[in-house]
Each structure stands twice: as structure tokens, then as C-alpha cells.
Amino acid sequence: MDLHGMLMQISLIGVIISTIVAITAAEAAQAKPGCDYMCGDVKIPFPFGLTDGCYLNRNFHITCENNVTAKTGGLTVKSISIEDHELRVLNFVARRCYNKTGGLVDGIKTSFKTPRYTISNTKNKFTVVGCDTYAYLTGTQKGENYSIGCMSLCNSLLNVVNGSCSGVGCCEVEVPDGLKYIKIKVRSYDNHIDVWGFNPCGYAFVAEQGQFDFNSAYLKNLTYKNLPMVLEWAIGKETCEKAAQNKTAFACKRNSYCQDLETTSGYRCKCEQGYQGNPYLPDGCQDINECEDPNLNSCTIAKNCVNTPGSYSCRCPKWHHGSGRKDGEGCEANLLLLFKIAIGIGISFITMLVGSTWLYLIVKKRKLISLKEKFFKQNGGLILEQLRRQEGSTETTKIFTEEELQKATNNYNESRIIGQGGFGTVYKGVLPNTRVVAIKKSKTIDQSQIQQFINEVFVLSQINHRNVVKLLGCCLETPVPLLVYEFITNDTLFKHLHHKSNTSVMLWQIRLKIAAETAEALAYLHSEASTPIIHRDVKSTNILLDDKYTAKVSDFGASKLVPLDQTQLATMVQGTLGYLDPEYLLTSQLTEKSDVYSFGVVLVELLTGEEALSFSRSEQERSVAMHFLCSLKEERLFDVLDDHIVEEGNKEQLKEVAELAKSCLRVKGEERPTMKDVAMELAGIRKMEMHPWVDVGGTLEETENLLGETSGAYKHSSSSKTTGYDSMNNHELLALGDGR
Incomplete structure (x- = not known):
């Protein structure tokens, strides 16, 4: 160690020793001079004492057993307070x-x-x-x-x-x-x-x-x-007035005052204001130097504080007069010149402040505009505008400003959140024209796929199907683009089926209607949209309902646009556990039949009223789809169906839908029906309800003549389509809970 380091250590040790000595001296000053002031870890201040001559009288004698335990009257003493008595x-x-x-x-x-x-x-x-x-x-x-x-x-x-x-x-x-x-x-x-x-x-x-x-x-x-x-x-049994008559026996010493007690006899001594210490010792109450602690004085200028016995005073600087206190008149300048100089300095300062603030705001505004333009270009705004001009459509995809959506969501207030998940957060917003919308704020976006993302936004905005949530537009002025959808009022199918707070039981005909409308929407996306779309995350939380229980397919954050010249493509596996196509999970080959499998799980949810996956159930029943197929195979269908819909008596319809769900849940995708076939089959089942004169037990030929080519049309279908890119990056297995 060098000489400088040794000197530093010696100085530090000296400071520590000085502090210990000062504390010890302060504690010793509470006892009578020359008397022990400690018993174990208990400090013994005067008027208390351990030995003769060290206490005021016998009432304040403290014994110290084994030099460790302080006692009074057989009770162990843990501490003594002079200030609080x-x-x-x-x-x-x-x-x-x-x-x-x-x-x-x-x-x-x-x-x-x-x-x-x-x-x-x-x-x-x-x-x-x-x-x-x-x-x-x-x-x-x-x-x-x-x-x-x-x-x-x-x-x-x-x-x-x-x-x-x-x-x-x-x-x-x-x-x-x-x-x-x-x-x-x-x-x-x-x-x-x-x-x-x-x-x-x-x-x-x-x-x-x-x-x-x-x-x-x-x-x-x-x-x-x-x-x-x-x-x-307390001291004695007398009042202050009577005790003070005997000055030699009076316990209150210099710089202290006497205090009478209300409910008991005797008196107490307190140090006067501005003093601290032990009022029972001749020099126990010492002057407090208020100037050393800014909290103890109110001088406007700390260095102009002057300590006095029991108090302090504040001086004013040269050419000033007054009390010099914050709680008084302070200090005022005597010369008009100083006033003019101060006014001049103040005006100059204000001018500089206003000017610099104005320049700062201008620069900040320009930076903000520049940043928004940067985000707009970075997020594909120019590409979207070009697509709109090429298609001759200027209103299909509305481009919102950041201010519009901030105002619509009350600056993205937490009370406006209607859904959260792996992809981001969905807020309820109100546009200036009072239209209520759902605004999706995603977490991240892959900059390498901006072109594909913009293509997807453009295509989805042109989808106009009564059972698909409408994409109204987007905002590209933020680090991550915001998507604006129509707002659906009656929450998700999941909550209607599984949340205990729902007091009403969903009737079978409503469930069948929701299933048919959802199938129509998915069939439209697969077969009739200008660019085929695979949803890739079909589940009950992504099926919204309006006030009339009309189904609306939502949340296209995981969707894939399908190039017309491709039928399947290797992709990163994505979806929600319980709904994932096992073939897709094993091969990473995405086809439209993956949506068919997920829809089959939704059908099972509608039939059983159970969640797709629940770890609170036994291992055999954990996956509702597997449990359903097992029960169907063992001819125990009505054991797993929701009691409410079984009691309605639509057993033939339930069997038909159960068989349809079974076909959707086949392990091999090529053996599953297409969504178009599924939609036709569900439409046919609904017609059976609307025409009660149909004899369900009649010949197959009669049923087919009534329903057209609906039943059984899916049994040999194997068409499939897939996608070529991910529009959103950093996807998670568990998708956004509310896709509005």
C-alpha cells in the first residue's frame, strides 16, 4: 500500500474514533459527573443513579445486577427517557x-x-x-x-x-x-x-x-x-410553585422550566426553548446552535445566521435591511440602483427564457413531425398510399393520425382496455363522429416484412362479410402500427360459454347459429376473399358476438395471406394450446385444414360447454377435443354434452353436429372437410330445424333432395391453402384474449 493510501486509512480511523468519543461524551453528560452511566446496555441519566450520591434521592436509585441488568423495585429496566419522563x-x-x-x-x-x-x-x-x-x-x-x-x-x-x-x-x-x-x-x-x-x-x-x-x-x-x-x-409530590420556594431542593436547574402534572402529584423539568440536554443537572441544558442546522433557523441567507443563547438572529447583506428571516419581512435593498439592476436582470432573464422556450418548442415540434414521418415511411405508409391509388380506393383503408387515436382512447387510459395478450393490447375508442371502435396496439413488428404487412392490411380492409370483424384503418405514425376495427358489443363466445358471471344459458339454436355463421366467415376467407386468408388462431375468444348473437370472426394478428400458386408452406408454429392442429404442430406445414381443426374444437366447446384446455380437469379430460372423441367412440356422446342443450331435445341435430366435429378433428388434414363443406353442412342442419316436417329418420335421398348437396359433401375433400409470410413478428403460443 502506498503512503497516500495509509494516510487516508489513518484519517478515516481518526474520524471514527472522534465520533465514538463524541457520542460517549454526550451520553456521559446525561449522568452526574463522576458517576457510572451504564448498566449493561441501559443508559442511566440523572436524576437516576446507580450508587449513593449519583441519584437525586432514593426514589431514583437503580440497582445493577451482575453489572448487566438494571432494576427498580424488582422490575427490569430497559430504557430511561429524560425528555419524555x-x-x-x-x-x-x-x-x-x-x-x-x-x-x-x-x-x-x-x-x-x-x-x-x-x-x-x-x-x-x-x-x-x-x-x-x-x-x-x-x-x-x-x-x-x-x-x-x-x-x-x-x-x-x-x-x-x-x-x-x-x-x-x-x-x-x-x-x-x-x-x-x-x-x-x-x-x-x-x-x-x-x-x-x-x-x-x-x-x-x-x-x-x-x-x-x-x-x-x-x-x-x-x-x-x-x-x-x-x-x-416525576419529582416529589409538590407543585412547581411550592417546590421552587426551597431553591436548594428544587430539581429544575439553569435554562430549564418547571411543569405541573394534571392527574398525579409532583412536577417535571424541561429545557427551555433553544436549549437541549438534562434539565436536572446544573449545566445540563445547553444552548442549541440553530445556525448549524438549516432546519432549525429561518434565515434567508444561511451564512448570515448568528447564534445567540437560546435563540439566533439573521443579518441582512450590505445595502439591505430587515429581519433577514423567511417568516418575517426578510431583507430589502436600500438603493434604487439595485432595484433597477434587478429589474433589468429579471426582464433579460424572462426574455431569454421565453425565447429559449419558443425555440425549444419549435425544434421539438419539428422533431416530432420528422419522427412521425419517419415512422410513417418505416411502417409502409407510402406503400399503402400507392396501393390505394392503384386500386382506385381512397376510403377503403383510412389512415388515422396519432392524435386522433390518442383522443379516442383518452391517451390509452387503462380503463379503456378491453383485451390483452401475447400480440398486444386492444382499447375501446370513440371517434369524433361518435363511432365506437376497437384499437389494437401491437407489441412489435418485423421491419423485414413491412411490405407483406401493408398488403395484409389492405386486403383485410376490403373484406366485407357480415360475420368478419371489419378492419376500418390503421395509424402508421407510431413506432408500432395501430389497427382500428369495428367495435362488437356483446363480448366473446368464450365468456358466454365459460364465465360464471353469465347468468343466462345459451340455447342450442343460438349456438348452432353462431357455429354456422363462424363457418361461413372462415369459408369466405378460405375460398371467396380476393386473396385467400388462413386465420391460424380460430378459438372461442376470437369469435365476438353482437347484441343479436351474430358471430364476428376477429383477431387477424396471426393470419396468413395465401398466394394463389401455393397450397402449403413451412411456417413458425403459432396458435393457442387446445386448438392447435396436431399435423401443423408436427410438420410446421400450414394449410386451410388447420383452421378446420381449430373450428372443430370450437364446435366441441359449443356442444359440451367446456373449455378447450383446462389443467384443473383430470389428465384424460384435460383436452376437451380428445375427451369428446373418446366419448363418441365409446357411444357416450350424451354423457359429455352440455346438460342444458340436451334437455332442449334436439338430439338428432346434436348427433349431426357431433359427427361434423369428429370429421373436423381428424388427425390427417387431407381427411378433414373444407370450411365450405362445413358451412354447407351446418346450414343444412339448421334447415332441418326450420322445417320440422322433415322426417329425420327417412331416406337419405329425401333428405338430400331437401337440403341439396350439404350432408356428406366433405367426406372426400382435401383441398388446402397456406401463406407466404408472417405479418406480425414475435408471436406467442397464447394469442390475444380479445381480438376486437
């Missing part, structure tokens, strides 16, 4: 214990008697613990007997609340003021016979507030033998 002592806990037949096992009474101390009524509480316990506290107050009681009952531990002493297992009351003698007795109504298994004893004690925290375990065994109690002390 208090002692903290350890007080015994009274108890009374019984055996299971009600016989008394042992008991301890406690009493406290001393003419020199008063039990603090503001710092202590009388507490009783037990389930068949009451206790008395008797004492003397102003020379007369005084009694209070507290009762604690409970039949079991069920109603006992930890930390609560309201009468169940524990009760507490305030201690009256002025008590110098107390006796505590613990009693029981039924000798704890009914509660002996968990509460064989009753306890009572006076303890300092905050030092006892009730716990139900204490009913079995209260581990405390004693607890802290606060005592108040």
Missing part, C-alpha cells in the same frame, strides 16, 4: 391454566405497586388472551379504588383473527390515567373445558402498545413471560 420496564404476565377436566393446574397473579411511578395510560394497554377468559385490573387512582375488566371468548379457532383484539380470542382496553398500584386477576367461566384442546390457559397483562401482536398460536401457549410496560416518573 418515562421508563420502559418488563412486566410479568398473569395466567391461569386448567386440565382437560376443568381442574386448576397453576396460576400467576401480578401486581405492581410503587409511589414513585405512574402507569402511562397513553402508551400501555390492558390485554386479555383466551377463549374462555375474563380478567380484572384493580388499582388506586387519586387515592380511590379503581377497577376495569376485559372478556375474551371463542368457541373455535375459525373466528379468531391474528392481530385483532376485539374480544374473540383476545381483547384489550385502555389503562386509566394516574394509576400507581395495580393487581391483575385472571378468571374463567367454564374452566376452559370446552376449549381445552386449543386453549388450556387464560392470560392478562399490561403492556406497551405495539409490543404485543396477537396470534392464534398464543391460545395454545403464550410464550411471553413478561412484556414491556411504560411508566411515567
Whole structure:
């Protein structure tokens, strides 16, 4: 170590030693000069003392057992306060214990008697613990007997609340003021016979507030033998006026004043304002240097503070006059020149401030405009505008400004959130024309796929199907683009099927209607849209319902646009557990049959009323689709169907839809029907309901003549399509919960 390092260490050690010496000196100054001031870790300030000549009188004698434990009147002293005139002592806990037949096992009474101390009524509480316990506290107050009681009952531990002493297992009351003698007795109504298994004893004690925290375990065994109690002390029995007549015996020394007590005899000494220390020692109250601590003085200029005995004064700088205090008139300049200079400086400063603020706002505004233009270009705004001009459509895809959507969502207030998930957050917004919309704020976007993302936005905005949530436009002025959809009012199919808060039960015809409309929407996306679209995340949370229970397919954050010259493509596996196509999961080859499988799971949800995947169910029933197929194979279909729809009596329809769901859930995609076939089949099943004269048990030929080519048309279909890119990057397996 070099010389400089050694000097630094020596200096640091010196500072530490000086601090320790200063603290020790301050503690020693509280005791009478030449007297011991410590017993163990308890400081003994005057008028208390350990040996003859070191205390004011015998009432303040503290014994020190084994040079470790401070005691007064048999009580262990934990601390003594001169400023608050208090002692903290350890007080015994009274108890009374019984055996299971009600016989008394042992008991301890406690009493406290001393003419020199008063039990603090503001710092202590009388507490009783037990389930068949009451206790008395008797004492003397102003020379007369005084009694209070507290009762604690409970039949079991069920109603006992930890930390609560309201009468169940524990009760507490305030201690009256002025008590110098107390006796505590613990009693029981039924000798704890009914509660002996968990509460064989009753306890009572006076303890300092905050030092006892009730716990139900204490009913079995209260581990405390004693607890802290606060005592108040005073000098003698005389008033200040009478005690001051005998100047030699008067305890209040220089720079202190005397204070009478209201509820007990004697007086106390306090240091006068501006002084601190021990008022019972001749030079105990020392002047406080207010100038050393800015919190103790109100001088307008700290360096102009002047300490005086018991106070301080504040000076004003040259050419100024006044009190120099913040709470007074302060300091005022004497010369008009100084006033003019100050005015000139102030005007110059304000001019500079206004000018710099104006320049800052202009620069900030230009930067903001530049940043928005950067985001607009970065997010494909120019590409979108070019597509709109090429298609001759200027209104299909509206481009919103950032300010419009901030205002619509009240600056994206949390109260406007209607959905959150892996892809981002959906907010409810109100446009200036009062139209309610859903605004999707995604988490990230892959900059390498901006062209594909813009193509997807453009195509989706042109989809106009009554069962597909309409994409109204987007905002490209933000780091991540925002999408604006029409707002659907009646929440998701998932919540209607699975949330307990829904008091109404969804009828089978409504479920069948939702299934048929959802199938029509997916068939439209697969077969009739200008660019075929695979949704890739079909599930009940992405099927929204309006007030008439019309189904609306939503959340195209995971969707894929399908080039017309391709049928399948390797993609990153994405979707929601419980709905994922097992073939897609194994091969990563996405086709439109993946949507068919997911739709099959939705059909099973509609039939059973159970969630697609629930880890609260047994392993065999965890996947509702697998459990459904197993039950169907074992001819136990009606055991797994929702009781409400079975009771409606549409058993033939239920069987038809169950078989359709089974075909959608086939492991091999080529064996599943197309969504168009599924939609036609569901439409046919609905027609059966609308024409009750159809004989379901009749010939297949009659049924086909009535329904057209609907039933069975899917059995040999294997057409499939897929996509060529991901429009949104950083997808997660669990998709956004509410796709509006």
C-alpha cells in the first residue's frame, strides 16, 4: 500500500474514533459527573443513579445486577427517557391454566405497586388472551379504588383473527390515567373445558402498545413471560410553585422550566426553548446552535445566521435591511440602483427564457413531425398510399393520425382496455363522429416484412362479410402500427360459454347459429376473399358476438395471406394450446385444414360447454377435443354434452353436429372437410330445424333432395391453402384474449 493510501486509512480511523468519543461524551453528560452511566446496555441519566450520591434521592436509585441488568423495585429496566419522563420496564404476565377436566393446574397473579411511578395510560394497554377468559385490573387512582375488566371468548379457532383484539380470542382496553398500584386477576367461566384442546390457559397483562401482536398460536401457549410496560416518573409530590420556594431542593436547574402534572402529584423539568440536554443537572441544558442546522433557523441567507443563547438572529447583506428571516419581512435593498439592476436582470432573464422556450418548442415540434414521418415511411405508409391509388380506393383503408387515436382512447387510459395478450393490447375508442371502435396496439413488428404487412392490411380492409370483424384503418405514425376495427358489443363466445358471471344459458339454436355463421366467415376467407386468408388462431375468444348473437370472426394478428400458386408452406408454429392442429404442430406445414381443426374444437366447446384446455380437469379430460372423441367412440356422446342443450331435445341435430366435429378433428388434414363443406353442412342442419316436417329418420335421398348437396359433401375433400409470410413478428403460443 502506498503512503497516500495509509494516510487516508489513518484519517478515516481518526474520524471514527472522534465520533465514538463524541457520542460517549454526550451520553456521559446525561449522568452526574463522576458517576457510572451504564448498566449493561441501559443508559442511566440523572436524576437516576446507580450508587449513593449519583441519584437525586432514593426514589431514583437503580440497582445493577451482575453489572448487566438494571432494576427498580424488582422490575427490569430497559430504557430511561429524560425528555419524555418515562421508563420502559418488563412486566410479568398473569395466567391461569386448567386440565382437560376443568381442574386448576397453576396460576400467576401480578401486581405492581410503587409511589414513585405512574402507569402511562397513553402508551400501555390492558390485554386479555383466551377463549374462555375474563380478567380484572384493580388499582388506586387519586387515592380511590379503581377497577376495569376485559372478556375474551371463542368457541373455535375459525373466528379468531391474528392481530385483532376485539374480544374473540383476545381483547384489550385502555389503562386509566394516574394509576400507581395495580393487581391483575385472571378468571374463567367454564374452566376452559370446552376449549381445552386449543386453549388450556387464560392470560392478562399490561403492556406497551405495539409490543404485543396477537396470534392464534398464543391460545395454545403464550410464550411471553413478561412484556414491556411504560411508566411515567416525576419529582416529589409538590407543585412547581411550592417546590421552587426551597431553591436548594428544587430539581429544575439553569435554562430549564418547571411543569405541573394534571392527574398525579409532583412536577417535571424541561429545557427551555433553544436549549437541549438534562434539565436536572446544573449545566445540563445547553444552548442549541440553530445556525448549524438549516432546519432549525429561518434565515434567508444561511451564512448570515448568528447564534445567540437560546435563540439566533439573521443579518441582512450590505445595502439591505430587515429581519433577514423567511417568516418575517426578510431583507430589502436600500438603493434604487439595485432595484433597477434587478429589474433589468429579471426582464433579460424572462426574455431569454421565453425565447429559449419558443425555440425549444419549435425544434421539438419539428422533431416530432420528422419522427412521425419517419415512422410513417418505416411502417409502409407510402406503400399503402400507392396501393390505394392503384386500386382506385381512397376510403377503403383510412389512415388515422396519432392524435386522433390518442383522443379516442383518452391517451390509452387503462380503463379503456378491453383485451390483452401475447400480440398486444386492444382499447375501446370513440371517434369524433361518435363511432365506437376497437384499437389494437401491437407489441412489435418485423421491419423485414413491412411490405407483406401493408398488403395484409389492405386486403383485410376490403373484406366485407357480415360475420368478419371489419378492419376500418390503421395509424402508421407510431413506432408500432395501430389497427382500428369495428367495435362488437356483446363480448366473446368464450365468456358466454365459460364465465360464471353469465347468468343466462345459451340455447342450442343460438349456438348452432353462431357455429354456422363462424363457418361461413372462415369459408369466405378460405375460398371467396380476393386473396385467400388462413386465420391460424380460430378459438372461442376470437369469435365476438353482437347484441343479436351474430358471430364476428376477429383477431387477424396471426393470419396468413395465401398466394394463389401455393397450397402449403413451412411456417413458425403459432396458435393457442387446445386448438392447435396436431399435423401443423408436427410438420410446421400450414394449410386451410388447420383452421378446420381449430373450428372443430370450437364446435366441441359449443356442444359440451367446456373449455378447450383446462389443467384443473383430470389428465384424460384435460383436452376437451380428445375427451369428446373418446366419448363418441365409446357411444357416450350424451354423457359429455352440455346438460342444458340436451334437455332442449334436439338430439338428432346434436348427433349431426357431433359427427361434423369428429370429421373436423381428424388427425390427417387431407381427411378433414373444407370450411365450405362445413358451412354447407351446418346450414343444412339448421334447415332441418326450420322445417320440422322433415322426417329425420327417412331416406337419405329425401333428405338430400331437401337440403341439396350439404350432408356428406366433405367426406372426400382435401383441398388446402397456406401463406407466404408472417405479418406480425414475435408471436406467442397464447394469442390475444380479445381480438376486437
